[in-house]
Amino acid sequence: MVVRIDWEKVWKKLPAAPFCFLGFAFARAWAEVPYLSPQASFPFQTGSLSLWFDGATAVALAAFALGANRIAPLSSRRHVLLVTVLLHLASNCLSLCTHLLPSTAPFLSLPAVFTGGVGVAFALMLWAEFFSCFNALKIALYYSMSLILSFFCVLLMRGLAFEWLWTCNALLPAASMLCLWRSFASLPEEDRPPVPSRRFSFPFKPALVVALYAFALGMTLPLTIETIGVDSNPGVVAAALVVYGLVMTKGDDLDLSLLWKLALPATLLALVPLGGLLPFGDVLPGMLASGGYTLFVTLIMCILGNLSYRYGICALCSSR
Template identity: 35%
Template sequence: MAEPREKLIEIPFAFTGMGVFRVWTETVYSNGSVPFPSQESAGFGFASFNLVAAITLIACAILSKRLVTLHNKRWASPVTAGCLVLSTCLNFASLYTPEHAAALGAPAVVLGGVGIALIILLWSELFSCLNPLRVGLYFSGGLVVGALILWLFKGLSLPWLWVCTCLVPLVSIACLKRAYKLIPHNERPRTAWNKQAIPWKPIAVVVLYSFSYGLCENVFGDSLGIHSGFGCVFVGLFVYLAICWLREGFSFSFTYKAACPFMIASLIPFSAFLPAGGELSAFFALAGYTLVLIAIMVVMSNLCYQHGFNALYLFAAERAARLLSVQAGIGLSEALDSASSGPFPIEILVGTTASVMIALATRFFLSEKSLTSSWGTALCKVDMRERGSGERGRIGAKCSQIASSHGLTAREEEILFLLMMEKKPAQIEKELYVANSTVKTHIKHIYQKLEVHSRKELFDFMGIEMRSA
């Protein structure tokens, strides 16, 4: 009985804050369980919210050179929290003064869209300085924590729901501040700018899957929303437990390989022959989409972590594409449904369209050999004699080149990168949640494949100057 408990990896609550802010999105805009007059009668609902957030993200991507690093900007946290709290108050106020719904709806959706875009980028910057295993662990754990909070919110009376929803962005920002304190200063996001082209494959996958997910309109009408549905909780809990049990043996390729059958299953019209068929379709759709989100989060974070891509630019572009694609899918589904004389032909058309998109997205995923691949952009040749703010990206690119040419496994490449960042075996053990003996075995294999015999020889082979003896 003691062994299973020992296998569980404790997640500092601060790092689940990315799941906490999802509570705000579902409570105020994406679920519809609370009929805010500011959205329903005034027409400033989920579609408008997504559009404002996407525009804000695009603006942040364009201005990213000036905005990085966002977490160091003194105005970022208070503006973010203020926008979300004010948007909450305006939406809830419309319940008590419906005659002012039109006047309250426009500022509410603008403040909410801007606030959610900023908090997404703040958390994305944080995750960009974590290794893939920690990203997967913390992100999946955050999904579960966010869903549990949302379940608790379902039983609150309206005044208490208002108060608690106002507290959510404040708690998330507080978690963000605390999480940064747990990260060594030299590992926090930098203002480095990678001049390589944006990796297009992860964004293409997000667009295709998000559009397909938007076509599954029944998910948005469920009593549990997109962040609290059973599919989301199931996948989040499963990935967390799988990482705990398998640790270095866990492969993130599982997430995108499993996503395809889940999404395909969601297109089966279960409601036609099962009493709870709609809920089953929603479960499959949400499970598949959540698996994709975990995979994309790991891939995008690793591009920043290892290859030096600017997190603000990369995540802003990805999230804007995601929001617009989901909304496009919802819009097409609604348009086809209103134009249909019978549901069956439309279901075939929607199912075929979504299946093709899911197959394309899976093809993009499978075209990359590993998590540390370039994902659609050629990694530039690097001069390791250069030092400065872009050093991390150059080291990551060099490690990828060496791993490819000398047959290193994905885990060996990750450990090589950490060695080049001058991490000691004990630090690598702690960071990757593996035994010290396992780390030493991997290092031995790296030495053998690169034909070196010491740490100094390894650094000389890589063309990197050791800063410590």
């Protein structure tokens, strides 16, 4: 019996997304290459500098949250996209100096890390504001597709000579902000992030659960980071493919609780020592933890983004 597949029908069933909506992928890829990916030749893959990078990003995000009522929506402020690109580019230029003149590394490494971390914080909040303009299903679709595209961006950049790698990495923030600009331009005025009119409390319970998943990720990923990377590893892309597949097959009938029902066992299994029991047991815990964390963060993004969408809350204010 020969099974014939109508590929045209299959193609038409795939959820569509304008390419510019996936520009978040370039922002993720930028952070992965110089600071997080162990296979890149940037000079910042040391534990202390990566921690400083994460710390700078966290402090900037906290500052955005505390000042949300004064600066939201961030995307409506003039030149903010340009400032974001310039912060990333400053980090790239400083990293180039440390590569060409290693004697400058003690003086320029931390400024490069700080400017990069603050630039990433800007990019994260800007894209969060954009995603909050949609319902939960579309957030899951655009976010999962961005994760997949980010994985392939990093994959294509690995193995490049430093000159080409630096050039491609320097272009990523500009590509991300260009996509963001076109994405907001495609939205009707009434769908854009609103100006905050009142205070909103932060949903601490989801944040605490995310912290637990992050703890599990932190327990397992250091054991496999040299092999699979951090943000753009096979576990992340597998989780993104699961989300995309659920959106494709379930559509409006998708029960988002499936995401945490998949994330929890994956994360618990990641804590089981599998080194000598299964093929690829040395990298499987990191992949499972990354996948579980990605599934749960996607769920939280859908929940918070949908709250912003339904009640007209700017994403920057919902981060308080």
